[in-house]
Amino acid sequence: MKAIIYRDNGSPDVLQLVERDRPAPGPGEVRVRVAVSGVNPTDWQARSGIAHRKLFPEITPHLDGAGVIDAVGECVDPGRVGQRVWLFMAAAGRPTGTAAEFTVVPADQAVPLPDEASFDVGASLGVPALTAHRALTVAEDGPRRLYPGALDGKIVLAAAGAGAVGHAVIQLARWAAATVISTVSSPEKAKLATAAGAHHVINYREGDPAAAVRAIAPDGVDIVAEVALGANLALDLAVLRTRGTIATYANEGGQTVELNVGQNMVLNTRLQFLVLYTAGPQARATAVEDVAAAVRDGALPVGEERGLPLVRFPLHRTADAHRALETGTVGKVLVDVTP
Template sequence: MKAIVYRDNGGPDVLRLVERDLPVPGPGEVRVRIAVSGVNPTDWQARSGAAGPKRFPEVTPHLDGAGVIDAVGEGVDQSRVGQRVWLFMAAAGRPTGTAAEFTVVPAEQAVPLPDAAGFDVGASLGVPALTAHRALTVAEDGPSRLRPGALDGRVVLAAGGAGAVGHAVIQLARWAGATVVSTVSGPEKARLATAAGAHHVINYREGDPAAEIRKVAPDGVDIVAEVALGANLALDLAVLRTRGTISTYANDGGKPVELDVLRNMVLNARFQFLVLYTAGPEVRAAAAEDVAAAVRDGALPVGEEHGLPLVRFPLDRTADAHRAVEGGAVGKVLVDVAW
């Protein structure tokens, strides 16, 4: 089979297209013929060494993807063969991710994909959707699971609504019944956040964004899903309600975070820092179940018309796909794996 590998940490040029033997699923595992592989910032961070040195002599990257189960290991129901699935955390703690014609994952990390949902949708879930779910389910007085109605009466602020996680926050929050506000940096990203389903979209570079958000949420925002905590903290605190939650999954721009302790004490503010690797298996499993339910309801479409443009590369140009993600490509970067 064809696979992308790297043997040393470094820039995109360390990625190589090679031939490898077909993997064999072990007990509790499934083998998936990959149709589309999704690329996330964490993938290039792992490749570059920014997330720490690689753990295996050779690594096939990418956590997310979608395809069809073509073999199962001992203890896995044989009826799963032929099932369309989306994968999450495929390369987490393992040397083989989804940038290959076939990969092997634990059976629970291959989630059934409805026939109505294309492989593009499946490959775009994983890290963005599970991260969004976590961001929306950590509030002290909020739900720990998502379903229609779970966020009724709540206001969610999706910072950076044109990004992959921000897009998933908008879609999941709206599916769960929240009023969704999104902040963006310009008209094009505003168009994307609106297409994703945000009820209110505000350009944080113009006018008084805090006042505009307070018009929507006079009592304050319940949950902020934050992509750039250092840059946006002042705005977040200006609109956060008492006992509100700031869920931060990134600090784009790298601006240092300085906390006014007294102000946060008075607000009883909750900060939840999150990353999927250390969230725990129960949290990831619950998120996968809820995301799967949202997919069945048609709540997580992708593509330009749904606010998440797709940027595509063939398998032999995976290095270019990494360059696109590192360069801040707007939308979701996908790698098409030839069948």
């Protein structure tokens, strides 16, 4: 089979297209013929070495993807062969991710994908959708599960609504009946956030964005899903309601944040940091169940007309896919693996 591998951390140039034996699933595992591989910032950060140390002599990257189960190991229902699935965390603690024609994952990390949902949708779920779910379910007085009506009466601020996670926050929050505000940095990105389903979109580079948010939510927002905590903290605190939650899944532009302790004490701010790797198996399992339900309801479509442009590369150009993501390409970067 064809696979992308790297043996050393470094630039995208360390990625190589090679031939490898088709892997065999072990007990509790399934083998998936990968159709589309999704690329996330975590993938290039792992390749570059800035995310964590390299654990294996040779690694096939990418956590997310979609395809068809073609073999199962012991203790897995053989009826799953032929099932369309979406994959998450395929390369987490394992040497083989989805940038290959076949990959092997634990059976519960291959989630059934409805026939009406494309492989593009499946490959775009994983990290973005599960992260968005986590951000929307950590508030002190909010739900721990998402379903239609779960966030009724709540106001969610999705920072960077044109990004993959921001897009998923908007869609899941809308599905759960929240009022959704999104902040963006340009008119082009405003169109994408609106297409994703945001009720209100605010360009934070124009006028007074805090006043604009407060005009919509005079009592403040309940949950902020944040991608750039250091840059946006002042705005977040200016619009957060008392006992509101800032759920931050990244800090684009820096790794340190200064907190005004008194201000946050008075607000009773809940500042929740989150990453899927350490969220715990129960949080991940419930997120998978809820995201799968949203997919069945058709609540997580992709494509430019749905607010998330798809930027595609063939398998042999996976290095270019990484470069595109690293240089700030807007949209979801996908690698087409097999027809």
